[in-house]
Amino acid sequence: MTASTIALDLTADVAELTAALIDINSVSGNEGAIADAVEAALRGLPHLRVLRDGDAIVAWTELGRTERVVLAGHLDTVPLPTVPYSRGTVPSSWDGEVLYGRGATDMKGGVAVQLALAAQLKEPSRDVTYVFYDHEEVQASLSGLGRLVRHHRGLLDGDFAILLEPTNGTVEGGCNGTSRFEVTTTGKAAHSARAWMGQNAIHAAAEILARLRDHEPATVTVDGLDYRESLNAVKINGGTAGNVIPDKTIVEINYRFAPDKTPDDAEAYVRELLDGFAVVRTDAAAGARPGLNHPAAADFVAAVGAEPKPKYGWTDVARFSELGIPAVNFGPGDALLAHTDNEHVHAGAIRACLDALRRWLA
Structure with missing residues (x-):
């Protein structure tokens, strides 16, 4: 921290804190x-x-409660x-009670809720660990949460965890898995004026695209929640020049796969x-x-x-x-607005x- 560290007022309205x-x-x-x-x-x-x-912070109570919750x-x-x-x-801007700005939904509204709770709950009914971390929006190897797992595993222990990602104030249990693949076709290069001398690798990829187009994604019920899968081509690369057969x-x-599968299961599929x-x-x-059958999770859903x-992403x-x-997603804002050019959240959703x-917790 430096002399120029920005001061946050944790007693302010949680929407203003956002x-x-x-x-x-x-x-x-x-x-x-x-982080400072x-x-x-x-x-x-x-x-x-x-x-x-690094730029990850963990704060926790030590009240000797029988349960610990991680936020x-x-x-x-x-x-x-x-x-x-x-x-x-x-910077952010207001339109009535609607707050606009990068991170309004993903997920500074949720972070503001964490900070407000940290300030207000001096003696919660459960011990609470508050985790704030960096590098979530980039490759997994840089994740601040992953670094905390490696360096301070014990500090993340808990009976139940809540990730304050945007869910429109509804509990979203678990999440789909995700995997990426490269499928390669090979051909034979030739001058496009004498195409019969070559083999077109782009044309060979048509069968891949046809199978993906005709594939019907499954909906899989896991612990009572229906997870929709999706399997799609997201990018295609081929060719070297406008007059060369690729x-x-x-x-x-x-592939976004239901949590009944492991990554190896998804690959086999x-x-x-x-x-x-x-x-x-x-x-x-x-x-x-x-994980909604855990007593703490069931108690939270009831509350x-x-x-x-289900969480599809x-x-x-x-x-x-x-x-x-066991962990669930629960936070203010519409996940469909995350990363958009008009990202926004309603102040009432953050307060709720x-x-x-x-x-x-009280």
Whole structure:
């Protein structure tokens, strides 16, 4: 921390606190300023112990309660919009009770809720660990949460975890897994004026695209929640020049699979669908089962009062699941607005999320 560290008022309205967090540019790789501000605010709370690792901060109570809950959220955002006059940028702006700015939904509203709870809950009914981390929006190897697992595994222990990703104030259990593949076709280069002398690798990729087009994604019920899968080509690369028959084409594929499968199961499924082609897995992250049968999770769902839903995208609940900690997503804002040029959240949604968690924990 430096003399120029931004001061956050944790006693302010939680929506105004969200605006203050948005005003701190924290695109992935540039989380230092917001981490300084969060650390300074937490160290001002005598009922918490605080540790910082890089640009990740952990704060926790030590009240000797029979249960411990982990509340987690990431500090970084995707890059700012490049479209002129976009409202989902930095600094924030208000339109009545609607707050615009990069990170409004993903996920500075959730971070503001964490900070407000940290300040207000001096003697919660459960011990609470607050986790704020960097580098969520980039490759998994850089994840601040992953670094905390490696360096301070014990600090992440808990009976139940809540990731404050945007869910419109509804509990979303678990998450789909995700994997990426490259499928390569090879041909023979030739002058396009004498195409019969070559073999067109791009044309050979048509069969890959046809199988993906005709594939019917499954809906898989896991622990009572219906997870919709998706399997799609997301990029295609091939060709060297406008007068050369291409001798190589790579189709990149993304598979979002239900949490009843492991990444190896997902790979086997893709290989079977694309039998006869060269398939290479380039990335994979396991999903997470809902874990809603855990007593703490069931108690939280009952306190929120809304029917839980599945999380179709991948989130860091999967990291907690790998640690053996049941985890759900619950936060303010519409996930469909995340990363958009008009990213925004309603102030009432942030306040409602804070109220729900405060009632449950107090």
